[in-house]
Amino acid sequence: MITINEHYLKLQASYLFSDIAKRVTSFQEKNPDRNIIRLGIGDVTKGLPAACVEAFHKAVDEMAQDGTFRGYGPEQGYGFLREAIAANDFQSRGADIAADEIFVSDGAKCDTGNFQELFSTATKVAIPDPVYPVYLDTNVMAGRTGKYENGRYGGIVYLDSNRENNFVPELPKEPVDLIYLCFPNNPTGSTISKDQLKQWVDYAREHKSLILFDAAYEAFIRDESLPKSIYEIDGAREVAIEFRSFSKNAGFTGTRCAYTVVPKECRAYDSQGKEHDLHFLWNRRHCTKFNGVSYPVQRAAEAVYSEEGKKQVQALAAYYMRNADLIRKEIESLGYSYVGGENCPYIWIDGGKDSWQFFDMLLDKAGVVCTPGAGFGTCGQGYIRLSAFNSHENVQEAMERIRSVLG
Ligand SMILES: *Cc1c(COP(=O)(O)O)cnc(C)c1O
Numbered sequence: 001m002i003t004i005n006e007h008y009l010k011l012q013a014s015y016l017f018s019d020i021a022k023r024v025t026s027f028q029e030k031n032p033d034r035n036i037i038r039l040g041i042g043d044v045t046k047g048l049p050a051a052c053v054e055a056f057h058k059a060v061d062e063m064a065q066d067g068t069f070r071g072y073g074p075e076q077g078y079g080f081l082r083e084a085i086a087a088n089d090f091q092s093r094g095a096d097i098a099a100d101e102i103f104v105s106d107g108a109k110c111d112t113g114n115f116q117e118l119f120s121t122a123t124k125v126a127i128p129d130p131v132y133p134v135y136l137d138t139n140v141m142a143g144r145t146g147k148y149e150n151g152r153y154g155g156i157v158y159l160d161s162n163r164e165n166n167f168v169p170e171l172p173k174e175p176v177d178l179i180y181l182c183f184p185n186n187p188t189g190s191t192i193s194k195d196q197l198k199q200w201v202d203y204a205r206e207h208k209s210l211i212l213f214d215a216a217y218e219a220f221i222r223d224e225s226l227p228k229s230i231y232e233i234d235g236a237r238e239v240a241i242e243f244r245s246f247s248k249n250a251g252f253t254g255t256r257c258a259y260t261v262v263p264k265e266c267r268a269y270d271s272q273g274k275e276h277d278l279h280f281l282w283n284r285r286h287c288t289k290f291n292g293v294s295y296p297v298q299r300a301a302e303a304v305y306s307e308e309g310k311k312q313v314q315a316l317a318a319y320y321m322r323n324a325d326l327i328r329k330e331i332e333s334l335g336y337s338y339v340g341g342e343n344c345p346y347i348w349i350d351g352g353k354d355s356w357q358f359f360d361m362l363l364d365k366a367g368v369v370c371t372p373g374a375g376f377g378t379c380g381q382g383y384i385r386l387s388a389f390n391s392h393e394n395v396q397e398a399m400e401r402i403r404s405v406l407g
Contacts, residue, residue: 011137011140039388042371059295077292080299087099104258105258105286108243123144127139128158129159152378161185161379184343185340201236214243218249220343237263243259243261266279351383351384371386
């Protein structure tokens with residue numbers, strides 16, 4: 001008899017985006033002539049940078065000819081892309097990361113979800129609240145949690161992000177082994193300073209724990225004093241894995257390319273307390289379960305680091321951040337408190353009422369879709385997230401409507 005992994009039964013049906021879709025569809029059916037503006041999604045809206053498209057086309061043409069065709073590539077990614085990543089994203093910022101510490105993949109969602117496979121079921125896991133749901137659900141699937149009760153899973157150490165700590169969680173009071181951090185943050189848009197991040201690195205070194213640092217939104221950082229990579233912090237090479245993606249900076253959400261950095265000094269321990277090399281283990285896992293990102297996609301990603309590509313990617317971030325500036329200005333003038341939107345394309349707004357009530361009100365009265373904060377965790381209750389990923393015209397129109405409703 002085939003039996004299931006019963007940990008899957010503990011998972012909460014992910015109602016958030018399907019609930020949103022249902023409410024929007026039903027609203028549209030009742031109000032067919034109302035034009036709805038979506039500021040709820042965490043997906044980009046603008047086309048790929050021209051430099052990427054050109055490289056993409058060229059690589060497809062190479063694939064068409066016997067002489068330049070490529071079959072299976074290296075599982076870890078082609079050298080040309082790993083070299084470009086190490087030089088541009090790390091070495092240029094004084095972060096000591098080598099090309100062979102980069103693992104190219106088809107998404108930071110998969111990587112952040114898969115990395116926990118390397119660790120024992122007994123691992124004590126610390127996860128922020130509110131959170132990108134992947135970190136939590138993959139640990140539930142792996143059997144590292146108890147049951148779900150009152151909005152939380154037993155066994156998880158939740159790191160509350162709230163007004164009191166300015167949406168940067170405090171160090172856990174009890175020892176933890178695996179720590180998930182995401183800055184700039186989805187959903188709150190908050191950022192972490194180098195001093196604050198140093199405290200986490202020091203904590204991890206002291207407790208022999210590991211930080212999984214999700215930097216998917218680093219391209220939106222405008223404040224030069226903020227860290228773009230955890231490896232800008234002394235001592236991080238021994239205790240931190242970093243996840244990056246081409247999804248948000250270069251619009252690769254549908255094209256798929258990302259990477260994970262596993263420094264050679266990173267260690268984890270067996271039950272006897274003996275040290276093991278995480279670079280070796282992740283390489284083993286990656287080569288066993290993954291067969292590489294397609295060659296044209298890796299060429300397209302490489303073009304992000306060309307002179308033209310860099311300019312185009314910066315222009316994309318600037319485009320969305322102009323939307324974020326407009327949203328912040330309007331929300332502030334309406335007297336609401338918020339975080340985010342300065343170095344991140346998300347604005348996290350204290351709605352002063354139930355998240356879903358606020359969602360329904362914005363949809364009914366303004367025809368604007370937001371994301372209810374409660375969908376990201378218990379600490380998200382009372383908040384909504386607005387996304388800057390849309391056209392200027394739509395954001396402008398949405399903010400005018402919101403002002404006429406809330407003003
Ligand atoms: C969008 C996003 C990613 C990127 O995921 P991909 O699978 O690379 O598209 C990673 N982490 C967070 C928090 C995100 O919001």
